[in-house]
Structures are given as structure tokens and as C-alpha cells.
Amino acid sequence: MEGTVPESRAVIGLSGSIAERRAAKCGFNIAPISIPRLRTSSSVANPCGWGGGSSPCRLTISPGISPTALLDSPTMVPNSQALSPTTGTLMYQLLSEEEERKVMNSENHNHRENDEGSWSFPIKPNPFPVSHSCFSDQGTAGFDVDFIYGSSLMNFDMQASFPTGDYDKTSPVNSSSSEEAVYGVDAEMKPTIHAASSEANSDGKDANGTPPAPTEKDFVQEDDVREAKGPYDSLGLVKTAEDGYNWRKYGQKQVKGSEYPRSYYKCTNTNCQVKKKVERSHDGQITEIIYKGAHNHPKPQPPRRGGASAGGAAVSLAENAPDIGEGAGAEDGSVWRNVHLGGSNKDARPDGFEANSPTSMRTSISDLLSAVPQGRGVGGGGSFESAHGPEHSSSLASHEDDEDGSGRLSVLEEADDDEPDSKRRSYS
DNA sequence: AGCCTTTGACCAGCG
């Protein structure tokens, strides 16, 4: 069914060119402390024809876009955690602005091989902790990014608004919508997010505006962080960016192009068939995340806390969970969303977004994502926890090669972990 | 007791 059904894929990966990665890798080292840089680029493919070949619509998030509105990206935690192994949550850490800037400067653009849909937005860290929640409406894709600088936590929200209307209009890919969201981390440690969504909201959702299904919300729900199950640290600094949904791992395999094993997750919701593929390095860093399908249900529990940002909240990655409206048929998961982290910034418009322009956001993070393998999800909930938990002070990223070009980057986290604990397993 | 993770094997699609 895939063919017929729209799928949304979110891929988190490093996106950048290999060369870049290498360059980055080679060229840049992470400071001993760390902060790796994070690069996020999100490219979203619009429903347009992502797969169709037509021109994929991409969401562009421009740096200019309001911070609030622009990106939402993964949050960074002071420690190094990025993503949960089990569920797939991502956490990012940020370095200092400078670092980011550097990154940005250095960074260039990354293009993902992926293709088309890559846009990157430059993320700019704010000095203050700002947290935004992202939401995505039908046409909007939001990423939440929280950055924490030293002590301060920064949250950035990026929202990419897709022209909903355009969405459909633009591309007639209705039946099959494919969204791809790729979150990537640069070899350098910069996570890149590319979100390409080519989904078709046509059927299921109305791109226009009426999203019948709750799924849309899911997209980026605000739930930034899950507390209950979540891995937040006691300090509240770290949080995982989950989609807010519960996932169950049903398989793991090593893909040829990837150095790291790819884990397959399914939404635990009975009615939901959404699947997620996560590639994470041994260290637990996530190199690629791919979402397939849309959630038909609202998130399990929105424990969100209000203020997240304050002290620590951290991360809320809004994932892009695939929530597509199921309405029509997206349920099967036909929509893939790719989110790419890391990319290049090509142009971004402050306006809103561009449909076809890639934006790139870069930020520095210490650890991109770290996932820890064991965590169970929480009983029942399934969310992830933080893998490492503790704070890692420094993380290194090294990426190896790109073997086929697909080399992904690997980041090493050194962790220091001091975390008290709190995180790891929360299930009772 | 329930749920999730892990691992191996099987199956399907593609070149």
C-alpha cells in the first residue's frame, strides 16, 4: 500500500553532503567541551510531488522567520542527550551562540542527497531562553528547538508554514502523500533537519484548513516534552523530544548505507499504523529518522508542562510525527515525512516559508541525539527516555565515512553524566 | 501482569 497510500516520512539524518560532513568532520573538531554544533536543516517536501517527481514542495523555513514561528527544533539539552533509543526521541544540546554561528558560517548548505526536499533553515540561537511551541497546522510544519546555552536554555521554534492551500494545489499528489522529515546530524555534530513533506493532505487533511483529523496536531504537538514518561532530567534541563506518541520497536537492522543500525518503531496505538525508522549511532546519536504514516489519534497524554522553557525544558522536538490526517487514507501510513537536520541554508525567507526554498538552520549542539538502548519505554507509554542521561559534557562527533555517500555522521558523546538520574527509565 | 526491547529469521522488491 504504500504506493497508494500516502506516506509521510521523516528522516532524520545528517544531511549534508558528504563532503561537507567530511569537511566538517575533518575540519572541525569539537571542542572539548563541547558543544557540538548543530545544524538543522529541514526540508519538507510538500505534497507536491515528492515522489511524484514533480517538484517536490519543500517547506522552507527561513531563518527570517520568526524564531517562534520558524523553527522548532529539537531542543538541546545541556547534557548530551539527544534521542531516546527506544522511542526515538531526540535531544540536542547547544553550544554557545558563537559556536552556532560558526557553524552557520561554516556550514553551508547541505544538501541532502535526499533530494528534493531539503530545505534548511538557519537556526539562530537566542540568548534567552525562549520557548515556543510549535504546532503545525495542516500546512504548517513546526519544529521546536530548544537550545540551551550554558545555563540558559534557548528554545527556538521554527515553524514552517506550508501553504496549505498551496499544498494541495500545488501538487496533486493526493493519493499518495509523502512527507519526509529528515533529521540529521552533521558529522560535526550539527544536526540537520530536513523536512520534506510531500504529503498529501489532500485527502486526509484538508490542507486548507480544515483538518479533520486530529492528526494534524500531532504533527507537532505542543507537547513538547513529556514529563511523565519523559526523560527529562530532574533539573528539567533535558527532555526528549518525542513526538508525544508511544512507539514500540519491532525490529532493527543495519542498512547498507548507514553505519549505524536502523531501528523500526511502530506506534503503539492500536488504531495507528504509523511507523518510524530511526538510525542512531552507537553512541546513541540519531543520524536519521524517518516517519511513516500519520497518527489517527491524539497524543497519549499531553503532559506538557507549561512552562517548559524555563529552566529547562528542553527539548521539544516536535517531531513530526506523522500525523496525517487519516482521514482519508492516510492512515495506513502513507505519508512519510522526512526531516532532515542539517542542511544548508539557502534561502530563507522570513516570510514564511517558501515552498521551495531550502532553509538551513544550524545550531550547535552538544550531542545530537543520543539514544540509549535500553530504556524501555515506559511502561506503557513507551516513550523514551533519555538514554544517557547524565549530562555529557562533551561530545564528539566523528563521522566516519560516508560510505556510499550516505555516510552518516556519528557523534560521539562523551558523557559525563552526572545526571542524577532521573531519567532513564521512568516507568514505574 | 503488562509492555517493551532485543535478535534472528523470513519475506518481498529490485537490480
Added chain:
DNA sequence: TCGCTGGTCAAAGGC
């Protein structure tokens, strides 16, 4: 037709 890769299922184990 064979081989390869990717994806999924199922069983066992652990928390």
C-alpha cells in the same frame, strides 16, 4: 534466476 537489501514478524528476555 540469483543475490542483495530493506522491512517485518515472532520468540525470548527484561524491567
